[in-house]
Amino acid sequence: MSTxxxxxxTVLRFPSVSTDSSxxxxxxxxxxxxxxxxxxxxxxxxxxxxxxxxxxxxxxEHRPDRRTxxxxxxxxxxxxxxxxxxxxxxxxxxxxxxxxMCRGSADNKGQFMAHVCGVEQALKEHGDLPVNLTFLIEGExxxxxxxxxxxxxANKELLKCDVVAIxxxxxxxxxxxxxxxxxxxxxxxxxxxxxxxIDLHSGLFxxxxxxxxxxxxxxxxxFHDPEGKVTVDGxxxxxxxxxxWERDAWAKLGDPAAETQRxxxxxxxxxxxxxxxxxxxxxxxxxxxxxxxGGYQGEGSKTxxxxxxxxxxxxxxxxxxxPDDILAKVEAHLRKQVAPGVKVEIELGHTGQPYLMxxxxxxxxxxxxxxxxxxxxxxxxxxxxxxxxxxxxFRDVLxxxxxxxxxxxxxxxxxxxxxxxxxxxxxxxxxxxxxxxRELAK
Ligand code: BES
Ligand code: ZN
Numbered sequence: 001m002s003t004x005x006x007x008x009x010t011v012l013r014f015p016s017v018s019t020d021s022s023x024x025x026x027x028x029x030x031x032x033x034x035x036x037x038x039x040x041x042x043x044x045x046x047x048x049x050x051x052x053x054x055x056x057x058x059x060x061e062h063r064p065d066r067r068t069x070x071x072x073x074x075x076x077x078x079x080x081x082x083x084x085x086x087x088x089x090x091x092x093x094x095x096x097x098x099x100x101m102c103r104g105s106a107d108n109k110g111q112f113m114a115h116v117c118g119v120e121q122a123l124k125e126h127g128d129l130p131v132n133l134t135f136l137i138e139g140e141x142x143x144x145x146x147x148x149x150x151x152x153x154a155n156k157e158l159l160k161c162d163v164v165a166i167x168x169x170x171x172x173x174x175x176x177x178x179x180x181x182x183x184x185x186x187x188x189x190x191x192x193x194x195x196x197x198i199d200l201h202s203g204l205f206x207x208x209x210x211x212x213x214x215x216x217x218x219x220x221x222x223f224h225d226p227e228g229k230v231t232v233d234g235x236x237x238x239x240x241x242x243x244x245w246e247r248d249a250w251a252k253l254g255d256p257a258a259e260t261q262r263x264x265x266x267x268x269x270x271x272x273x274x275x276x277x278x279x280x281x282x283x284x285x286x287x288x289x290x291x292x293x294g295g296y297q298g299e300g301s302k303t304x305x306x307x308x309x310x311x312x313x314x315x316x317x318x319x320x321x322x323p324d325d326i327l328a329k330v331e332a333h334l335r336k337q338v339a340p341g342v343k344v345e346i347e348l349g350h351t352g353q354p355y356l357m358x359x360x361x362x363x364x365x366x367x368x369x370x371x372x373x374x375x376x377x378x379x380x381x382x383x384x385x386x387x388x389x390x391x392x393x394f395r396d397v398l399x400x401x402x403x404x405x406x407x408x409x410x411x412x413x414x415x416x417x418x419x420x421x422x423x424x425x426x427x428x429x430x431x432x433x434x435x436x437x438r439e440l441a442k
Contacts, residue, residue, distance in 0.1 A: 012091070043058035132161075190310060249381045405436065
């Protein structure tokens with residue numbers, strides 16, 4: 001018999017990096033372990049194949065006289081690189097003080113495993129749950145959930161539910177119950193600028209050919225004005241302004257700008273003029289370059305004109321922006337910037353819709369009650385800047401809202417080296433699961 005913490009450590013040891021094809025077997029092994037675990041605790045569990053990483057589904061007996069709750073999580077993680085910056089091994093969970101250090105500890109294994117262990121405990125103590133429960137734990141969230149919406153469409157009956165609950169977001173601070181009622185959406189694009197057929201000696205040819213690195217730099221510089229506003233035509237057309245009640249609720253949280261500066265380590269915050277730090281991150285769209293490359297990257301200098309350069313973009317979107325509409329606008333913007341002597345290739349990537357719900361809906365209220373019972377005090381009501389691409393699809397396909405009850409701390413370092421998650425949050429998550437299922441059953 002293993003303890004909840006031992007189970008979490010076991011899950012954390014699988015390097016289930018969904019984007020890395022060399023980790024495919026490890027990712028599948030993680031899914032297989034979950035199937036076994038969920039079966040052992042008494043749920044009917046199956047591994048469902050997709051064109052990518054498999055989906056784990058586990059259910060108790062569904063009876064017509066009670067509510068049905070679907071709890072979503074993702075067992076895939078982001079790459080651990082740069083490995084040299086980890087203070088402990090990236091895939092060996094290590095306790096440092098009260099924090100579990102490991103890739104995936106906060107995002108998302110430590111959070112969804114709290115629900116698994118909460119259900120295990122409730123089944124052990126009471127032999128039953130207050131609701132019909134479905135666990136859906138996928139392996140492709142960190143690459144945009146490309147196969148999950150088709151899976152929902154193909155399995156509507158199996159996944160039928162009254163509401164979805166997810167712990168894959170943050171808390172505003174230690175011990176502060178937090179209900180997230182909005183997420184930003186996302187749209188990704190990769191741009192390649194191609195010049196000469198081969199890398200050229202910059203002395204022999206420099207001055208007579210356009211340098212793809214420079215052409216790319218010019219292109220990138222057309223995406224924002226100096227005040228940080230995105231300059232793609234029509235980019236803000238569909239942006240829904242902040243509601244008055246939100247402005248009031250957020251004002252009560254205090255201005256996190258100083259804390260944001262501390263967490264990020266930047267010399268000064270920078271963003272769209274006219275908006276606060278909170279508004280910029282939770283309610284305004286962005287254009288970011290996540291990766292950029294071209295030419296010589298090694299030690300010393302190398303006098304070369306590279307044959308190509310690339311940039312990987314992602315756009316964070318807010319209600320009511322549509323990712324496909326934004327991609328079309330971005331493509332039109334790129335096509336307008338004709339640079340002489342190079343060709344621009346555009347590859348449209350994955351997308352996810354933004355999400356917004358009424359936190360005072362009956363289920364929203366139930367979630368808030370569960371947070372209050374777990375953490376004490378009224379929960380903070382926030383939106384988040386991150387994305388969980390499938391959330392709006394739950395509404396579109398299954399017709400239900402998603403309750404986001406985050407358990408990660410602001411300094412959890414998700415996606416970065418030294419990702420961490422407090423043991424206390426794992427334990428609180430186990431209690432939260434039990435309060436939540438009871439509240440949702442009412
Ligand atoms: N758990 C995060 C999303 C998140 C984190 C939401 C914190 C709110 C607060 C999730 O695993 C994630 O990282 N999603 C990706 C999705 C993308 C790759 C399509 C993201 O937001 O970058
Ligand atoms: Zn993530």
